[in-house]
Amino acid sequence: MAFSDYIIYVDESGDHSLTAIDPNYPVFVLAFCIFHKRYYSETVVSALQKFKFKHFGHDIVVLHERDIRKEKGDFNIFRSVTERHAFMDELTTLIDESNFILIACVIDKPAFKTRGEVAVDNPYHYALRYGLEQLAGFIDEKGQSDRDTHVIVECRGKKEDRDLELEFRRICDGANGLNRELPFVVEFASKQVNSSGLQLSDLVARPIGLRVLRPEQQNRAFDILTRKFYCEGGRQHVGEGYEGVGLKRLPD
Structure with a gap:
């Protein structure tokens, strides 16, 4: 079988445990970022490398949302709040200017746990199924369903x-x-x-979870992502019609 023109990167925000639920972040988010391979290789990769060269002097640093937010490791570089904000603004602009399609599933873990009619042993697997079903619709639209499309996920343990x-x-x-x-x-x-691709999927997952948890809170990153969610009616309806399609909240 031939390979498709698209590549998908998947990352999560929060953990999938239903026994020890963090009251400050009681959700699990699984985000799927879909890139056209030619655009990804020619534009996205080079833009991210240029960003790293500018701020770190090399391109081997790995952008992790949690480390950036907590200013850990490579991200303990900001000499002032102004400098940190400038870094974040530039990173947000990079995400904004990168063309990709986003599908995300957000699981309310306390509600999911108490919903007895569904198998609640692993929210990751539940979110994965929804994401793959939506991805299949996208791949069908692009005429790529007769080709292998690779889905890249991070290792989490054997x-x-x-x-x-x-x-x-x-x-x-x-x-x-x-x-x-x-x-x-x-x-x-x-x-x-x-x-x-994995770094970008890591960066977009938490803003989605925060919007679901605190919808009234200012969230510039999510506002940008609304223009990337997979939606009904094609790209002429960007920014609308993505609820229940590109963004799924579970349980319903």
Whole structure:
């Protein structure tokens, strides 16, 4: 089978545990960033490298949202609040100017846990199924359903990765709401791998969770993402019609 013109990077915000739920962030977010391969390789990767060269002098630093937010490791570089804000503004602009399609699933863990009619053992797997179903619709629209499309996820541990791979294959073999095989291939990447796509998916996941938790709070990053969510009616309806399509909140 030939390879599709698209590549998908997946990252999460929050953890999928239903036993120890953080009251300050009781959600789990799984974000899927879809890139056209030619555009990704020619534009996104070079833009992110230029950003790193400017701020760090090299391009081997890996952008992690949590480390940036807490100013840890490579991100303990800001000499003032003004300097930090300038860094964040430039990074936000980079995301804004990068063309990708976004699909995200946000799970309210306390509500999900108490909803007895669904299998609540692993919110990650539940979110994965929704994401893959929506991705299938996108791939169908682009006429790529007869080709393999790779889905890149970060390694999380041997058992977790094994369980995820089994669930991924089960969904793609037909255990999905579409009742058909899906043309996706999962690939696992080390947390240390310097993948532009994985870094961008990491950066977009938390703003989505924060908007669901605190919708009245100012959230410039999410405002930008509304123009990237997969939506009904094609790209002429950018910024509207994405609820329940490009952005799914569970339980319903």
